[in-house]
Amino acid sequence: MKSLILTIASLAFAASAALAQDVVRLGTEGAYPPYNYLDDNGEVAGFERVLGDELCERAELECTWVTNDWDSIIPNLVSGNYDTIIAGMSITEERRQVVDFAQNYSPPASSAYAALSEDADIEGGVVAAQTSTIQAAHVAESDATVLEYPTPDETVSAVKSGEADAVFADKDFLVAIVEESELVFVGEDVALGEGLGMAFRKSDPELRDKFDAAIQSMKDDGTLNELIVEWFGEDAPTF
Structure with a gap:
């Protein structure tokens, strides 16, 4: 995680x-x-x-x-x-x-991307992640640009406000957010850690x-x- x-x-x-x-x-x-x-x-x-x-x-x-x-x-x-x-x-x-x-x-459980639309660019766009996490490190090693935030809630807010194309976090954390908001899961789950x-x-x-x-x-x-x-x-x- x-x-x-x-x-x-x-x-x-x-x-x-x-x-x-x-x-x-x-x-x-x-x-x-x-x-x-x-x-x-x-x-x-x-x-x-x-x-x-x-x-x-x-x-x-x-x-x-x-x-x-x-x-x-x-x-x-x-x-x-x-x-x-x-x-x-x-x-x-x-x-x-x-x-x-x-x-x-x-x-080890899955990490996932969530965004406002299913065609969000998670490979080369801007992806939010909580600072100093395994998810932030994963994005930093990809072709996407990572935006790091101190708290997990701020990473979700960055997507909703348009600062980031997607958020990358533990899927277990994102499930309730996706169910209760306009965000959708994008791409494949990723096993980390x-x-x-x-x-x-x-x-x-x-x-x-x-x-x-x-x-x-x-x-x-x-x-x-x-x-x-x-x-x-x-x-x-x-x-």
């Missing part, structure tokens, strides 16, 4: 191990439905909220949720503002240079291993697949 294009090699930090704390802080964006969003009460909701709460229970950890803007979500993990990221984040080799991942909790994963500081292998075991237990008993189908439908990729 989403993939930050960040270099944080020069970032210095001093963060104590998460397991030394009474509460493990789960960092998310809170702006990428259905993965994560804020409900009417301002509380984190979505697929990853349900998943994260279940993983914490299985790992016998007390957890709390923290929201953070996407473009600084990895630096603020590394600097100790929270203990793990669960935010629709694709596992990539570039990210592995900065953080560690537990095993994926969602298989290695699936979604929880990110951890490299100094927290014990915490990573606890969540990794919890994810494996949900795969083993089938509850992870059930949760994926509940949130994304019968056609969603499962384990």
Whole structure:
């Protein structure tokens, strides 16, 4: 899914191990439905909220949720503002240079283009994508011109206002928008990334291993697949 294009090699930090704390802080964006969003009460909701709460229970950890803007979500993990990221984040080799991942909790899913008309130029036109994502990187490597925006909602607005010919994002994010607006899907779906994963500081292998075991237990008993189908439908990729 989403993939930050960040270099944080020069970032210095001093963060104590998460397991030394009474509460493990789960960092998310809170702006990428259905993965994560804020409900009417301002509380984190979505697929990853349900998943994260279940993983914490299985790992016998007390957890709390923290929201953070996407473009600084990895630096603020590394600097100790929270203990793990669960935010629709694709596992990539570039990210592995900065953080560690537990095993994926969602298989690689499709990204898609949406536009105001089916003949929109997605190959050589202007395509909007959220900044520092795997989708933005994909467009940048094509013959199209990428326009990057801080939030996913801004990428959709760019198409509606005519600033961009199309938006390229996770299809699961775009489905509801296409159903509720004048946008239509254009072209073929594109599979990107290695699936979604929880990110951890490299100094927290014990915490990573606890969540990794919890994810494996949900795969083993089938509850992870059930949760994926509940949130994304019968056609969603499962384990």
